[in-house]
Amino acid sequence: MSSQETPRRPTIADVARQAGVATSTASVVFSGKANVATATRERVLKAAAELGYAGPDPRAASLRRGRSGIVAVVLEGHLRAAFLDPVTTAMMDGLTDGLADLSAGILLMRDESGEEGPAIADAPVDAFVLIGCSGRTKASLEVVLGRGLPVVVIEGDAGETVPRITLDNTEAAAQVARHVRDLGHQDVALVTLPLDSERERLPVTPERVANATIDVAVHRLSGTRQVFPDAPAISASGSLIDEGVLVGRMLLADAEKRPTAIIAQSDLLAVGVIRAAEELGLRVPEDLSVAGFDGIAVDGLSDLTLTTSVQPAVEKGRAAGEQIARMLRGEPAVTQHLTCVFRAGTTTARAPR
Amino acid sequence: MSSQETPRRPTIADVARQAGVATSTASVVFSGKANVATATRERVLKAAAELGYAGPDPRAASLRRGRSGIVAVVLEGHLRAAFLDPVTTAMMDGLTDGLADLSAGILLMRDESGEEGPAIADAPVDAFVLIGCSGRTKASLEVVLGRGLPVVVIEGDAGETVPRITLDNTEAAAQVARHVRDLGHQDVALVTLPLDSERERLPVTPERVANATIDVAVHRLSGTRQVFPDAPAISASGSLIDEGVLVGRMLLADAEKRPTAIIAQSDLLAVGVIRAAEELGLRVPEDLSVAGFDGIAVDGLSDLTLTTSVQPAVEKGRAAGEQIARMLRGEPAVTQHLTCVFRAGTTTARAPR
DNA sequence: ACAGCCTATCGAATCGTTTCGACCCGCGAG
């Protein structure tokens, strides 16, 4: 057992020894938490370079500190879907912003942990952002609260005790509907977001609404129904232009009893509906009025601007990030209620008589 | 010092004490790494419930294990941009797939750590995926290699020693160009992706190419130039439809010397060019042929299908994920070379005489 | 010249697990 080599990575203790200082001093050199004489610092740095030490092990640091510098964002369903939805991406954007002064990383997770990875239960994160509270998300919420970590729920009905970022979906949807009604429309059809994780493209029935788990869809629907209680509705299987086209075709198929206006629960769906209408030779807005929801920048609309309710998507994320930041600072977090702004566009017009 | 309450979270040691077993035994109950008598297990679980213990602290566990179960994905530039790019989102999708059996989380990071968060240097992750090697990414690569963590580079020129996922960008671009040339086009203009992190919308000069840091753009350009050495080119500021429109207008502005074909380095840019052409009353493909790159599903093209080179975006991500998984298992990782498939669409036609 | 104060450094405790080797005990085989 002569020169038995130990190819394990050097630790800060090795560096300290090599530099002839205490490990605590070496630690301080790297963290910069206290003053260190320039000469000492350089000695430590030199030793680190010689040993190929690349800085403190984040795992050990996070154990000792009690912080990992990571915030988990729990999305519902396939990650790809999240990336595809402009509202979600805008929100993520705002979130990075709101989290900026924490300089925290963002850990993407799905809430469908199901049987596989115990993911959410033991991810080394400092806080959670839960998005769109479905049934599954409620389960996730339990777990997170059990772990005693800060959590913010975006657009989901967690209890009163959990800080949330909410949107006036119901009122905003009602506002869109009133605009359509005021234009004289009476035959109105609706396109909703998925109602539950089944995500089926199906007519909306009272039973389905009663069992729905996706609050956003339910709330917007209820707002619209305040104005058009009996409007037929079809739930889309996702917020996609192509889905809008499919549902649009369904709603417009029967030339006899075609609605004069279609209100969609997302801009992407609305664009799809417009496209379906154009396929059928209908003019928007002369023959058919179409309204959306979200207020995203969507292209492929030629000269039209969509009538919609503009939701503060980026702001949603930023607000969530800020609340997280506050909680991590030990301050109490509050629920923030954000509001949408109605925007009259050129895709809605007076109803044809 | 009577009943001094300690409101700190219970540890596994507390649980063990409460259950009257050794902490090692309690640990095993939670990790399931060894056999535990049913009676004992239940005693431990009961104690945990009583104390409100929510399972082992992931930070401590990851220190001890040397694994955190997180893989970092380093993107270039603003996260929002990443979410907006269909190729990137598809790749992320594949990545989650390839990483699936690790049940690892995905930590999103930007490589522009700059002065702020030391992000990449001390994120508690097990491995890195670097995407699109710009100059900054090369710096990131240094750091990561210094930490001795597994890393895969997607479409970037890391050294030979780093496992990479590469694409035959040059050859694929040449193939598109040959198709266009074979249709008789001689006046061809190009729209490139950003050449560097400045992302300026500017004519491409030899100097700019020489200083370019974004390899994808350079490679595709060189492929195209194999066929059209002198074609004028303008670099877009991003892969966006709107950018394509802007650049398209620039290229088509002068009715006198309009190209008969435009080759764009991404499908989104190509769609933008088509839109710009339509604005000017040009018919595609009769008056102007347009080709793209990527092969994404892009809508807003009415009946046309884009002539393009279909890149295996999802596969790129999956391959990266698989390599990471292998390295984490201790197996050697290999560089994988993926290829694009040319797809002739209806946006290119014989050159008008 | 002395009390007092900073500053730079050091030691040692701690963060909460996991894991490895030892140990005990009961049981089947010889």
Next chain:
DNA sequence: CTCGCGGGTCGAAACGATTCGATAGGCTGT
């Protein structure tokens, strides 16, 4: 009847850092 084996449990040593209180000089003010 004894030996060996294996399941179940225990102790204690890592894992690699951070941080707090203590210490030793060097300096200022009087």
